[in-house]
Amino acid sequence: MDGSAILARLHVRLGAQVLETHEHHGDHTAVVAREGIVDALTFCRDDADLRFDMLMDLTAVDYLKFPGREDGPRFDVVYHLYSVAHNHRVRLKVRVEQDAPFVPTATGLWPIANWFEREVWDMFGIRFEGHPDLRRLLMYEEFVGHPLRKDYPIERRQPLIGPNV
Amino acid sequence: MGVGTFFTSKLDEAIGWARKFSIFQYPFVTACCGMEYMATACSHYDVDRFGAGLPRFSPRQADVLFVVGTISHKMAPVLKRIYDQMCEPKWVVAFGVCTCTGGFYNNYATVQGIDTIIPVDVYIPGCPPRPESVIDGLMKLQDKIAAGAQRY
Numbered sequence: 001m002d003g004s005a006i007l008a009r010l011h012v013r014l015g016a017q018v019l020e021t022h023e024h025h026g027d028h029t030a031v032v033a034r035e036g037i038v039d040a041l042t043f044c045r046d047d048a049d050l051r052f053d054m055l056m057d058l059t060a061v062d063y064l065k066f067p068g069r070e071d072g073p074r075f076d077v078v079y080h081l082y083s084v085a086h087n088h089r090v091r092l093k094v095r096v097e098q099d100a101p102f103v104p105t106a107t108g109l110w111p112i113a114n115w116f117e118r119e120v121w122d123m124f125g126i127r128f129e130g131h132p133d134l135r136r137l138l139m140y141e142e143f144v145g146h147p148l149r150k151d152y153p154i155e156r157r158q159p160l161i162g163p164n165v
Numbered sequence: 166m167g168v169g170t171f172f173t174s175k176l177d178e179a180i181g182w183a184r185k186f187s188i189f190q191y192p193f194v195t196a197c198c199g200m201e202y203m204a205t206a207c208s209h210y211d212v213d214r215f216g217a218g219l220p221r222f223s224p225r226q227a228d229v230l231f232v233v234g235t236i237s238h239k240m241a242p243v244l245k246r247i248y249d250q251m252c253e254p255k256w257v258v259a260f261g262v263c264t265c266t267g268g269f270y271n272n273y274a275t276v277q278g279i280d281t282i283i284p285v286d287v288y289i290p291g292c293p294p295r296p297e298s299v300i301d302g303l304m305k306l307q308d309k310i311a312a313g314a315q316r317y
Contacts, residue, residue, distance in 0.1 A: 138239075138274075139238075139239070139273075139274070140238065140239050143238075147272075147273040147274070152273070154271075154272070154273075155271075156273065157273075157277070158238065158273070
């Protein structure tokens with residue numbers, strides 16, 4: 001299915017939940033409201049014409065002090081979907097405010113979302129509501145802060161952990 | 166000077182000479198330097214010439230801890246435990262710039278030099294070090310072992 005046709009289909013099904021869409025070098029993106037993201041992902045996975053059976057990636061971007069977005073929502077949570085059956089792709093984004101950094105979990109749709117969401121929690125401090133086991137994935141439990149946030153000081157060193165270290 | 170004193174110092178030298186040619190290493194390999202370590206250890210450069218040909222994959226059987234590759238904060242307690250498990254006398258070689266100083270990984274995840282965790286005897290900088298530098302470091306370590314220099 002052609003990328004613009006995928007976006008059109010999302011528009012028809014989700015209506016106002018799709019806040020905006022754009023296309024860049026053949027990659028098609030839909031920005032979805034946080035309340036509608038689970039519906040959108042479920043539809044993408046289960047619709048016979050879309051059949052996005054694979055969550056390629058789930059990550060986040062910190063737009064703190066990004067030119068043109070100083071006043072907008074600070075984070076984007078990004079879902080990259082791929083359909084093995086149809087060989088097509090789409091990208092969904094959810095804008096997340098700094099004051100309310102949470103998104104509903106996608107672990108019920110794709111089991112791999114479990115670790116992706118743990119990584120995003122670890123690196124960006126965005127919580128995933130309903131996640132069964134939201135622990136840090138890469139850093140250790142005693143680590144304080146979320147290092148991929150743009151306001152994490154690059155020179156900050158945390159005390160070494162472990163027995164007698 | 167008594168006979169015993171004379172005899173003891175010669176024994177130390179003999180032990181040092183024997184030890185410097187029986188370097189059983191524990192390669193603590195975490196990153197890309199491991200490839201360079203393998204290249205050095207294999208027949209082309211042949212560290213067996215220096216009696217360091219046999220790696221032991223148990224710290225309790227090893228004399229020298231080769232720390233090869235980036236050490237993250239999460240890995241630091243593991244490295245410390247491996248070091249503690251080694252029997253004395255023991256020596257530590259920091260292989261590659263990441264183990265020496267953290268290298269270009271000046272970030273939240275990387276230990277800024279393994280000497281913040283364990284004592285180091287020989288630093289071999291380079292990213293990765295050439296086999297020649299490794300052999301040079303190994304020979305410096307041999308000198309140190311032969312002289313009986315060791316930090317407990």
